[in-house]
Amino acid sequence: MVQRFLEQVITEKEPIREIRIRIGKPVFVLDSEGEKILNFDEKRGNPELLRIEDEKENSGIENGSMADSELIRALMEIFARHSLYAYEREISQGFLTIRGGHRIGITGKAVVESGHVKTVRDISSLNIRIAHEIKGCAKSVLPHLLSGEEFLDTLVISPPGAGKTTLLRDLIRELSSGGSWGSGKNVSVVDERSEIAACFGGVPQCDLGPRTDVMDGCPKAVGMLMMLRSMAPQVLAVDEAGGEEEIRAMKYAMKCGCRILATVHGADMEDIMKRPAWRDIVGEKIFSRYVVLTGVPTPGTVAEIYDESVCQCREKSTCEDRYAAAFSYRSQLRMTGKWENEKI
Incomplete structure (x- = not known):
């Protein structure tokens, strides 16, 4: 049964x-x-x-x-x-x-x-x-992660079960596909735990866009270097980063001119700042954007978006009705963005 x-x-x-x-x-x-x-x-x-x-x-x-x-x-x-x-x-x-x-x-x-x-x-x-692929859930977030057509190095911070992989997956799809914001980009995904692309027989089961390449089941630090050498990505995406080798690999990729889209477990900015490695990353202004997710009132709610100086940004938009309806139906991401010009 x-x-x-x-x-x-x-x-x-x-x-x-x-x-x-x-x-x-x-x-x-x-x-x-x-x-x-x-x-x-x-x-x-x-x-x-x-x-x-x-x-x-x-x-x-x-x-x-x-x-x-x-x-x-x-x-x-x-x-x-x-x-x-x-x-x-x-x-x-x-x-x-x-x-x-x-x-x-x-x-x-x-x-x-x-x-x-x-x-x-x-x-x-x-x-x-249960994994959920929700197309369109990143549309209200992506504009805050761009400078013109250029994607900014972004870290998504989220507690477990708050929708970070779902958001990451759709951000990858949006970046790969392109849209009114600009042309699609070559995205390389290192999917160590087969959660982002859900590869089966080497073929992604989730839609990550037409310009996305996936290295499945490979340790993140090793996979990032492999993708840099072999696929020349414009954007490199990984889920649940945090190890010292992974952080070094991300820094190396940035020096090579590749943009990084990564996620990390954490309740908020204060939480990740308690960890020496991430405190150094924030202090060095490695990432240009930090997206903080929360499970309240629903998984996938965007609590705050910060810039490299850990400044909040003034509110620009909320999720369109058609996306909100889809999220409500699937019980997944309901996106709201909050930008304030005040330093924390």
């Missing part, structure tokens, strides 16, 4: 963001209305989502269908296409990415050799994050 429900969610692109499965616990589903519990009507054989009546008292949780080890084993076989060994490298990092760009977080018994996690066995929990 859970397998049928997951199939329905993934193939029909229902507005569900996350599904958490734990052995001996109810299956929790996160959608636009909040957290719900998955239950199955044994008579009709149909899955249904039950709202949690009272979070403090966990009212309604007892009505949910409980997951077991057999369910998790069966799902892992499906996700790994009956070849868990082929996904051993990803599993050792605590996740695997499946066709469509959906990401499966994993917990269980870590098998450690020489200080490194070789694999994860006795899997006890799965966190299924």
Whole structure:
């Protein structure tokens, strides 16, 4: 039943963001209305989502269908296409990415050799994050990241689950396609975790535009240097940057005349400034724009956009109605931009 429900969610692109499965616990589903519990009507054989009546008292949780080890084993076989060994490298990092760009977080018994996690066995929990491709969600943001037709080095800052990869994906598509703002650009994407392009058999399943090249499954620092040497990109895009080698690679790319579009986990500017490497980056004015996302009121809301001096900018535009309607329907990004000419 859970397998049928997951199939329905993934193939029909229902507005569900996350599904958490734990052995001996109810299956929790996160959608636009909040957290719900998955239950199955044994008579009709149909899955249904039950709202949690009272979070403090966990009212309604007892009505949910409980997951077991057999369910998790069966799902892992499906996700790994009956070849868990082929996904051993990803599993050792605590996740695997499946066709469509959906990401499966994993917990269980870590098998450690020489200080490194070789694999994860006795899997006890799965966190299924449903990937969403929403074309047009970057339209209200992109104008703030341009100087004429020139794209400015941009860092997207976002807490987990706040829509950064969805925004990144659409910014790549917009830059690659071009538009009223100017001609399309050659964009190289280093997709270490196969989340941006959702490559299957080497071919991106997501639309990243006509001038985009993807290096799939490659470590970001290595991939950026490879793309610079082989593809001569105008824009280089990476998701979840942050390691010292990755920062060095981005700086090198900038010195080569390539623009950078990157994301990093963080609650806000103050949060990333607590990390020495990023504090130095901000101090050196490496990036010209910082886009801060928040999950309030919905994932993908743009809280602030800053320039290289960490100045906010005056409000220029908000998301057009047709995009807002699409975001509401899919329970994804609702974009608003805020620019103030005051120093923080």
